[in-house]
Amino acid sequence: MTGEPASPGRRMHSEPSAQTPGTIQSIILLFGFLAFVFTFAGLGGYVTTANIESWYATLQKPSLTPENWVFPVVWNFLYFLMGLSGWLVWRTAGGFAAGGAPLAIYGAQVMLNFSWSVVFFGLHSPGGALIEIFVLLAAIAANIMAFWRVNRLAALLLLPYLAWSLFATYLTAMVWLLNK
Template sequence: MDTDRFPYWLKIVIAIVLCNIVGIAASTVTLDAIPGWYASLNKPPFNPPNWLFGPVWTTLYVLMGISAAMIWQLGLKRRDVKHALSVFGIQLMLNGIWSYLFFGFQSPLLAFIEILLLLGVIILTMIRFKDLKPLAAWLLVPYLLWVSFASILNFSIYLLN
């Protein structure tokens, strides 16, 4: 199937849905852990309320999907586009894995190590996207900022527990 022939709007929808599927999959371990294990942890004073995470992540997944679709629109026959989207796919996978490490395995330390890797791959994704379409990279800035904050929060929870 030649997905390069998909209309741009369909690429946006597919990319947004794909990003949100990762979030939904990750939420299967997150939602069960919040009232029990996570509630029992010592958290820093800057820990956001639990209700904030859903809307923030949904927004970030939408921005990520639009960003990826902008790159996809350039054509999958291009090697640089394939490479950029491969890096994007790796960061998306790492994004989902974090929830399994933190909430599923209940390991703030492993999750912190993994989130540092995630940050690096987000930055690499942004660099690759910037070379192809700068706006696509800029759309990932809120994601980078949130994951940076999440890294600090993750490390703080590790230290406090």
């Protein structure tokens, strides 16, 4: 390390050598991360909405099941946090190549999140969705741990998502038990 302080545009020798993305690129990628997660939110919502008034309405549900309007409100907030979280890791790492494994885990858990909607609502399979959500929970936990090593705020932003997914696990398990 040199004895002089780092200027805003220069990194200290002890920091990673990845270059910080420029402002315009960073803003574009923030919207890219948000578009990524909200695309899968929209696809999952499409599968879900098509079954709310028909199949889902006929199921017995546990007493802690929120009103239907609560789900899109909570999920939109969580998807926003997920998009912001992924962007923070991309930005901190200095790009996709440098973000490697943590961003790959992130992408996988977003796909698993979408898959739950397909299995539960699209295939009408609460039992299959219960198995799938356990895999999703493991992916979310792995995502948090991987992000923690890169950007702690990014990891912390995923904690509400993990908490809601644990609640969703309870709901899924109870729907399966009450309707088998």
